[in-house]
Amino acid sequence: MSNFAGTQTITCCLEETQQLGRKIGTSISAGTVICLTGDLGSGKTSFVQGLAMGLGVPDDYYITSPTYVLINEYPGRYPLFHVDLYRIEDPVDFEDIGLYEILHGKGVVAVEWADKLSKDFLSEYVSIHFETLNDNSRKITITVKGHDKCSLIDEEKK
Ligand SMILES: Nc1ncnc2c1ncn2[C@@H]1O[C@H](COP(=O)(O)OP(=O)(O)OP(=O)(O)O)[C@@H](O)[C@H]1O
Ligand SMILES: [Mg+2]
Numbered sequence: 001m002s003n004f005a006g007t008q009t010i011t012c013c014l015e016e017t018q019q020l021g022r023k024i025g026t027s028i029s030a031g032t033v034i035c036l037t038g039d040l041g042s043g044k045t046s047f048v049q050g051l052a053m054g055l056g057v058p059d060d061y062y063i064t065s066p067t068y069v070l071i072n073e074y075p076g077r078y079p080l081f082h083v084d085l086y087r088i089e090d091p092v093d094f095e096d097i098g099l100y101e102i103l104h105g106k107g108v109v110a111v112e113w114a115d116k117l118s119k120d121f122l123s124e125y126v127s128i129h130f131e132t133l134n135d136n137s138r139k140i141t142i143t144v145k146g147h148d149k150c151s152l153i154d155e156e157k158k
Pocket of ligand 1: 011012013014015016017038039040041042043044045046047065112130135136137138
């Protein structure tokens with residue numbers, strides 16, 4: 001995907017959602033935060049599996065929701081930090097979960113249930129919303145929020 005900001009896509013199977021993640025993973029800039037929202041089973045983790053492929057995370061890592069550990073880290077072109085806030089009761093700040101440090105480490109961060117994440121100090125992030133249309137179809141809406149939209153996407157790799 002050359003420019004995924006402001007797009008809406010319908011995927012018709014798991015693999016198509018993974019493929020979207022993979023395309024984004026190949027062109028993403030270090031330091032990008034991706035906030036994933038949408039109901040249970042809407043495809044957030046599937047997307048992150050693709051993102052990991054695009055970032056070159058080795059195949060022998062299986063990406064699942066990090067429900068009990070909050071954050072999983074995977075090695076790739078940039079380190080991928082996969083966060084799941086489903087079990088978090090109150091809204092959390094980036095600093096609460098150690099993400100502030102991570103951001104400065106120039107990894108890519110993907111946060112499931114990101115509605116529970118306070119975005120106050122985040123000047124820019126990519127928001128991806130997943131909506132279940134039926135058993136296999138998902139509507140995926142991508143928006144870029146923040147001041148300097150261009151810096152989120154590596155222009156060189158467009
Ligand atoms: N178009 C599609 N895209 C993604 N997943 C799909 C699609 N069609 C069917 N599925 C199925 O829906 C499920 C999506 O699960 P996934 O774990 O990715 O959702 P999730 O949003 O992470 O859920 P949770 O909120 O529980 O973490 C999988 O079982 C997958 O096979
Ligand atoms: Mg999940």
